[in-house]
């Protein structure tokens with residue numbers, strides 16, 4: 001069974017998690033519609049490391065994880081506050 | 091056809107013939123059209139370029155072996171009971187092309203019309219079925235909502251008892267729903283294309299694209315550089331990676347989709363059965379194997395590994411529908427990389443790069459579209475204007491907030 005490292009609960013079965021998609025900086029509130037469309041739909045979709053939002057569903061723990069999409073391994077996890085403090089680009 | 095078959099059957103001498111054309115020893119310095127990706131879509135595009143538009147100085151470049159990508163990995167369901175008028179018209183043209191494909195290509199594609207039942211277990215699902223049936227009927231597609239009695243007649247093997255977690259309330263019935271022999275579809279197009287002069291280069295990976303003044307001028311491969319008139323990408327699970335070489339970012343996320351088959355048994359299951367709420371689907375192949383699949387994996391990945399979690403969830407729900415499957419053993423398992431778009435419609439046609447065309451975003455639903463993709467992409471490339479059937483699938487629909495939502499018509503919830 002695949003285990004995902006939750007920063008609060010330690011390694012837990014993958015079925016307890018929801019991947020919420022790429023973590024990227026949000027446009028400003030008054031940004032042009034194109035910028036919002038880009039934020040909502042366009043994806044880098046890299047073959048390699050990616051930053052994503054993850055949720056540990058039973059405990060409601062949100063975190064950011066860096067993951068390799070080729071080797072299917074977690075590189076590290078970050079708390080949202082640390083992710084934001086780094087301007088969304090740690 | 092019938093007489094030719096009879097003559098062939100009664101004949102005594104059968105010389106073996108080669109279905110797949112050999113890879114030419116070298117690439118030419120230049121081609122009018124370079125097709126990146128030798129799956130069903132790329133091969134069909136090359137075929138119609140040659141057949142309908144007389145463009146034969148064409149190279150199909152395939153990094154692996156012919157049609158070894160998702161064309162070889164899909165569960166071969168063909169149907170047109172979609173949700174948007176654009177989707178229905180497009181897929182229905184493909185269903186029509188599939189009906190005569192064996193004759194057109196001179197190879198047995200084994201298209202088998204089984205009927206397709208999408209089961210509904212909730213009131214919300216019933217409402218979506220009614221919506222789809224009305225859209226389908228208004229576009230002359232054979233599609234209707236049926237109740238449990240009719241389901242029992244069409245598929246007596248289904249467990250229709252009410253005393254379970256998700257009793258079956260009704261279904262969307264689509265009589266033209268079919269399955270086919272996916273390899274033969276690709277081989278047929280490869281054969282037809284190469285007979286008309288198209289070169290098919292296996293083991294040839296596109297590694298970068300040279301761009302000058304908004305045009306692709308060269309295609310760099312592991313077997314050398316070639317100059318090109320026009321270039322089209324049809325690379326399914328690698329759409330984002332290849333588009334990046336042309337400087338494009340796509341609304342696509344690559345997620346594995348897994349499937350498996352059981353050991354073969356005698357024919358018992360005629361229609362194709364799908365349950366959107368339970369996230370499973372099943373059909374029985376001509377070989378007798380139950381072909382089973384479910385939802386995409388829970389996160390993005392460039393890998394075709396199989397997982398235990400997939401089978402555990404799939405089987406739990408499959409046994410709700412067909413308890414007798416508890417006796418069947420799994421024979422093979424595999425996965426393919428599905429390029430998912432936010433609205434579950436493809437991304438096709440022109441790009442901001444003048445001579446670069448795209449056929450992508452085929453997610454979990456592109457095998458059924460193989461013939462119509464070839465037909466429409468060939469015309470789009472030959473004329474430089476999008477074929478009317480694919481106008482709605484344009485790349486810039488996302489920045490114009492003009493999506494074509496087909497999520498409700500995906501075979502299984504994702």
Ligand SMILES: Cc1cc2nc3c(=O)[nH]c(=O)nc-3n(C[C@H](O)[C@H](O)[C@H](O)COP(=O)(O)OP(=O)(O)OC[C@H]3O[C@@H](n4cnc5c(N)ncnc54)[C@H](O)[C@@H]3O)c2cc1C
Pocket residue numbers: 126127128129130131132151152153154155156157158159160161162163164165166167168294295296297324325326327328332347348349383424425426427428452453454455456457458459
């Ligand atoms: C498990 C599974 C079940 C499915 N079930 C169904 C179904 O029931 N019905 C349905 O309609 N659809 C289904 N699909 C979707 C369907 O398989 C695909 O949408 C369709 O096969 C895509 O065809 P293609 O020719 O575009 O892609 P492919 O057959 O994947 O061909 C693309 C080719 O491009 C090549 N390539 C990639 N990068 C490069 C490069 N840089 N240079 C050269 N070549 C390159 C690849 O090697 C590959 O052979 C399923 C998919 C999966 C994974």
